[in-house]
Amino acid sequence: MALTSVQRIALTVSFFGLLAFLLGVIAENKKPPYGTPIKGKDVIICKFPSDPTIAMGSLSVVSLVLTTIVGHAAIFYPYKGKSVPRGALFQSASLSVFFVIAELVSGLAFAMLLWATVTEGLHRSNNIHHDLDTQCPTAKTGLFGGAAFLALDAALFWLVCQMLALNARSDYLDEDDKGEYGQVFASDVDGTKV
Numbered sequence: 763m764a765l766t767s768v769q770r771i772a773l774t775v776s777f778f779g780l781l782a783f784l785l786g787v788i789a790e791n792k793k794p795p796y797g798t799p800i801k802g803k804d805v806i807i808c809k810f811p812s813d814p815t816i817a818m819g820s821l822s823v824v825s826l827v828l829t830t831i832v833g834h835a836a837i838f839y840p841y842k843g844k845s846v847p848r849g850a851l852f853q854s855a856s857l858s859v860f861f862v863i864a865e866l867v868s869g870l871a872f873a874m875l876l877w878a879t880v881t882e883g884l885h886r887s888n889n890i891h892h893d894l895d896t897q898c899p900t901a902k903t904g905l906f907g908g909a910a911f912l913a914l915d916a917a918l919f920w921l922v923c924q925m926l927a928l929n930a931r932s933d934y935l936d937e938d939d940k941g942e943y944g945q946v947f948a949s950d951v952d953g954t955k956v
Contacts, residue, residue, distance in 0.1 A: 779917020786910025797898030833920030
């Protein structure tokens with residue numbers, strides 16, 4: 763059983779969205795709460811345990827970007843070789859609303875994942891402090907986890923956008939898989955004609 767292009771795109775959005783979610787959750791769970799301060803001469807050197815937080819955060823960002831790219835393709839892809847003008851697609855108010863929501867949630871998830879990943883990387887690379895009271899912080903707790911859930915939400919919104927785009931395409935192209943419709947009068951149902 764071969765998958766249709768609609769199913770392939772939907773599965774791709776789902777796969778990368780779920781991957782971004784899982785990698786973000788793993789990054790949150792593997793992130794140490796703080797580093798170990800080592801006293802030097804007038805400085806504190808922070809030693810952090812080896813963990814995959816930065817790699818998982820980076821891969822989660824990449825997965826989210828791929829989810830967003832494929833989400834856009836799900837809306838604008840010319841299924842069955844028939845393209846539909848953007849204006850016709852966005853005449854659907856529900857598609858317009860969900861498209862904006864998908865964009866906003868994707869952007870917020872991207873910003874949070876990037877913020878947590880860059881902050882964690884900066885804490886690791888700038889590990890010499892002249893403040894002798896430093897506690898060797900790491901990225902804020904919950905950023906990776908919250909961003910992971912937003913990435914999953916973004917993927918779900920892109921899937922909803924795909925369904926709404928397919929409905930808008932069907933309306934624009936007058937495609938109806940339910941058969942021919944004709945006029946039915948109430949008198950036809952009774953069996954008598956008036």
